[in-house]
Amino acid sequence: MADTFLDSTELVLNMGPQHPSTHGVLRVILKLDGERVLGTECVIGYLHRGVEKIAENRTWQMFAPYVDRMDYVAAVSNGLGYCLAVEKLLGVEAPPRAQAVRVILTELNRIASHLLWLGTHALDIGAITPLFYCMREREYVLNIYEKYCGARLTTHAFRIGGLQYETYEGFEKECLEFCDLFEKKIDEYEELLTGNRIWQQRLTGVGILTAEDCKEYGVTGPMLRAAGVKWDIRKAQPYSGYEKYDFEIPVRENGDTYDRYIVRMQEMRQSVRIVRQAVADIPAGPILAKVGKVIKPPVGEAYVSIEAPKGELGYYVVSDGSTQPYRVRIRPPSFVNLQALDKMCRGALVADVVAIIGTTDIVLGEVDR
């Protein structure tokens, strides 16, 4: 074939790290044949702060605020996982009242995290309105956090052994008000998007991950459930009293971007359901178990994981019996899920890559730690 100007074969395109649709500082190198993606490579680590190393130089309590800075849109979940892991090492359990409040705040956090995902994902696809709506509703959640502990994003809401703060006057009422308001809002988002033909055409059949792929790549969370695996750690290995609440695990079969969207929307409804139940029945009693001022877990190790908004968030903690962690390993869902990006992108169009990154719901603070 003659070498003409138009006979270009493969093109390597650099996307990010400064790209609005990579949701942070993710750099993806795309190999393209025309509009088709032949392969991708992720370059990560721009936000690496060495959180695991910092842990070894802090006491057990002092490290707790650092985990909030990993998945900074779901800081409460991060904190819960860490507290549960240390509590496991110590062999203590948070009192029932603390557990209920933890569930409420964590589920609100799941809503907040999903709202941010929905807004930005829709924005990536070209729908601008949902972003404003989502941010508007997320504000209610953040206000509840602010009233509860003074911080909106990196909350450090929990302490090892329970809670630091008692709930404020009117906490239950505000949570319920939010639930009432928010259920209608989800309908509103769905009205905008679910049946929208452009939305469907951009998402359906894009970035398919089958259940097999998910297990192979260790993909968890809504992405796994969208592929038809009914697995949620809140049900499979309940923690913090989740077994007391009645809720469903939303599942879809196709494992494409559209199904992941549906799963996350339904998860928000389920979270509202859990919050309602938990608020209705916050037991009275202490909010902090007896852990002492100096936390010195016995020599040992534990792996504790929770269902964070993005998937399985695990903490592998090793204690040498001193006041400082010997090792804290964080198993971030975003990092592991991101690995499947290449699989999802192969054969897709460049425009789909944006949709696929959006649907993976990564937070680079957590990927890079």
Next chain:
Amino acid sequence: MPDDTKPEGASAPEPTSEPAAKPGAEQPAPAEAQPAAEAAPAASAPEKPPAAPAAGGQPAPKPAPAAKPAAAAGAAKPAAAAAPKAPAAMAATPWESDLTRALKEEFGDQILDFSSYAGQNFLAAKPEAAVPILESLKEIHDFDYLVDVTAVHWPDKPEPFEIVYIVYSFARNERIRMKIRIPEGYKPRTAVPVHLTANWLEREVYDMFGVEFEGHPDMRRILLPEEWETFPLRKENSILKMDQHWVQENLGIESGQ
């Protein structure tokens, strides 16, 4: 396994960080905290003691005050060694189930022991058996989800690196860990042919600990830049040391840390 309360102080990379951190960790710890608190340099005096000493770990590299902390460590060590009454090893109990029997039958003495701690089960295996065991766990016993691969560094042991594999079975709703211990320079086989997810996880272990995996398709650093020189999660690489090195190398000035 961690039977090293005193070796910790004796030859650990950041001998002073331990005692230095203790006064920050509040008053209680009675006997061993005292000498450290007195000997700790003026740095820890003001209102927020925890942040300052624990942050950098106040390790050796600083030339001038080096002598003092060393003395402090020396003073603190005997006390620390004398004080603890708790056993230094993890109080694990044996773990026995149908799974352990089946694995024992299949792998014999390749598996060193089955234990359980805090209700969580794990097994220790010989390094060369790791991947075959993962494979058997996946194919025969349904542990089809590799949750995590990570490592722990125990610098005082003859086999300083402990590689930890965490696997989960959807069918059995069970999570177990497998650990192997390897000496410096040993290259364990990669688990990528069994679980694709091991790819990035092993790269991260390499990035942080310098443990290379034999047969890995892409054994490069993943989070740190390619030209980074140290393996940060090794215990001998303190934050302060890495910070000073980086600042001097890249900015040509003394690090203010």
